[in-house]
Amino acid sequence: MPIFAIVNITTEKISGSRATLYLLPVPLSDVAPASVMPEHNIDIARSVKHFIVENVRSARRFLKRCDPSIDISELSFVVLDEHTDPADVAEMLAPLADGMDMAVISEAGCPGVADPGALAVDAALRRGLGVQPLIGPSSILLSLMASGFNGQKFAFEGYLPHDTATRQRRLKEMTGRINREDQTQIFIETPYRNNRLIAELSKTLPGSIRLCVCSDLTGVNQKIVCQTISEWSRSSYNFDKIPAIFLLYK
Amino acid sequence: MPIFAIVNITTEKISGSRATLYLLPVPLSDVAPASVMPEHNIDIARSVKHFIVENVRSARRFLKRCDPSIDISELSFVVLDEHTDPADVAEMLAPLADGMDMAVISEAGCPGVADPGALAVDAALRRGLGVQPLIGPSSILLSLMASGFNGQKFAFEGYLPHDTATRQRRLKEMTGRINREDQTQIFIETPYRNNRLIAELSKTLPGSIRLCVCSDLTGVNQKIVCQTISEWSRSSYNFDKIPAIFLLYK
Numbered sequence: 001m002p003i004f005a006i007v008n009i010t011t012e013k014i015s016g017s018r019a020t021l022y023l024l025p026v027p028l029s030d031v032a033p034a035s036v037m038p039e040h041n042i043d044i045a046r047s048v049k050h051f052i053v054e055n056v057r058s059a060r061r062f063l064k065r066c067d068p069s070i071d072i073s074e075l076s077f078v079v080l081d082e083h084t085d086p087a088d089v090a091e092m093l094a095p096l097a098d099g100m101d102m103a104v105i106s107e108a109g110c111p112g113v114a115d116p117g118a119l120a121v122d123a124a125l126r127r128g129l130g131v132q133p134l135i136g137p138s139s140i141l142l143s144l145m146a147s148g149f150n151g152q153k154f155a156f157e158g159y160l161p162h163d164t165a166t167r168q169r170r171l172k173e174m175t176g177r178i179n180r181e182d183q184t185q186i187f188i189e190t191p192y193r194n195n196r197l198i199a200e201l202s203k204t205l206p207g208s209i210r211l212c213v214c215s216d217l218t219g220v221n222q223k224i225v226c227q228t229i230s231e232w233s234r235s236s237y238n239f240d241k242i243p244a245i246f247l248l249y250k
Numbered sequence: 251m252p253i254f255a256i257v258n259i260t261t262e263k264i265s266g267s268r269a270t271l272y273l274l275p276v277p278l279s280d281v282a283p284a285s286v287m288p289e290h291n292i293d294i295a296r297s298v299k300h301f302i303v304e305n306v307r308s309a310r311r312f313l314k315r316c317d318p319s320i321d322i323s324e325l326s327f328v329v330l331d332e333h334t335d336p337a338d339v340a341e342m343l344a345p346l347a348d349g350m351d352m353a354v355i356s357e358a359g360c361p362g363v364a365d366p367g368a369l370a371v372d373a374a375l376r377r378g379l380g381v382q383p384l385i386g387p388s389s390i391l392l393s394l395m396a397s398g399f400n401g402q403k404f405a406f407e408g409y410l411p412h413d414t415a416t417r418q419r420r421l422k423e424m425t426g427r428i429n430r431e432d433q434t435q436i437f438i439e440t441p442y443r444n445n446r447l448i449a450e451l452s453k454t455l456p457g458s459i460r461l462c463v464c465s466d467l468t469g470v471n472q473k474i475v476c477q478t479i480s481e482w483s484r485s486s487y488n489f490d491k492i493p494a495i496f497l498l499y500k
Contacts, residue, residue: 132396147368
């Protein structure tokens with residue numbers, strides 16, 4: 001079956017003839033939603049009644065911050081997280097198939113990027129349902145912009161492999177792609193392991209490679225530190241338990 | 251020299267003690283700037299007097315659309331584009347070094363991503379100057395969200411190599427990364443070559459690979475088409491001269 005999703009913002013809004021699965025970004029830090037996304041997103045948050053969310057509690061809090069007058073008790077939430085069986089995702093779209101708008105909300109940032117939200121989008125497209133990505137904060141994009149590293153070629157790796165030998169092999173591959181393909185490498189880590197990761201990178205990567213660490217992006221304690229591995233290995237730092245993203249480039 | 255850029259939005263705005271290089275996104279389509287970015291960006295567009303831009307004409311038009319009362323004749327523009335000698339970039343930052351805010355504006359989308367703007371950021375960080383990425387539309391991110399493809403691992407390739415044999419080799423490598431690494435592959439093409447590229451992909455890639463083409467993202471003619479290579483090879487399509495972005499996944 002060809003998978004078509006031809007979405008036209010203007011006609012959507014005027015005719016209301018076709019239900020849409022909105023991909024609604026969430027702030028990365030403790031700031032007002034309207035300060036990190038277009039006002040249009042707040043209108044969507046006000047109008048949608050059916051949500052697919054990574055975490056119900058944080059999604060409710062986000063909606064309340066969008067507009068305190070939103071009546072949360074009127075809304076339906078289904079959970080799509082890392083524990084969800086992909087086979088269960090299609091039926092989450094029942095309200096959409098019945099002609100009602102829905103929105104996907106991730107724990108932080110843009111749904112479908114570095115989260116399981118893509119499963120909902122894929123299921124919608126396969127059923128010919130309308131999908132509309134909305135603009136908002138992404139730690140991947142903001143950190144790439146802030147790093148000054150190559151933004152013409154880059155790769156996001158998610159989490160590095162947990163096993164030490166596999167992780168070391170992957171880091172070697174990534175270093176190869178920096179040098180041979182001019183490709184910036186981007187990855188994340190569980191916040192309580194940030195310091196350990198930086199120490200490991202400092203010990204094992206070539207000294208001339210640059211590591212950029214961005215933490216609390218868009219927040220009041222936002223910090224962007226770019227320096228060579230040699231410099232990191234002589235520096236003191238503390239990113240313990242602070243959401244951070246890591247970028248490597250030559 | 252360690253390269254530090256510790257940027258704190260709140261203190262920046264309150265104290266004004268430190269000049270900032272803002273990375274100011276531009277709409278991807280013919281829409282009002284405020285419809286695709288936070289109101290905060292419009293405030294920045296109003297306040298900054300010194301710009302590093304990919305194209306002076308489109309940057310002026312963007313600023314006028316942000317606020318028609320902006321007096322363009324008061325502003326300074328220097329060009330940073332694909333023809334700029336990287337050695338010339340550092341001196342473009344003179345106003346910033348003198349304590350005046352500056353902004354980088356790309357032809358479309360987010361500066362520093364898929365454009366030469368990263369050179370200005372890199373030069374600023376190396377001099378210890380403040381950098382602030384702002385939130386706005388990115389065709390890479392929006393298309394990844396809209397595709398339903400893997401957003402937990404992906405690579406942006408820029409333009410594919412021009413030479414046919416090299417391009418074919420690269421596509422083979424990319425197909426390998428889709429299958430072995432579960433990595434979505436994203437790339438762009440000069441709009442008048444879109445149809446030719448899709449025809450070539452249809453002929454040479456494995457039939458089961460999925461190709462998503464997103465065109466006029468955020469615009470009134472936004473179109474998102476996701477189908478397998480086999481389906482593309484049996485479809486009629488026309489993306490001639492329309493800005494589009496291409497994604498491959500299994």
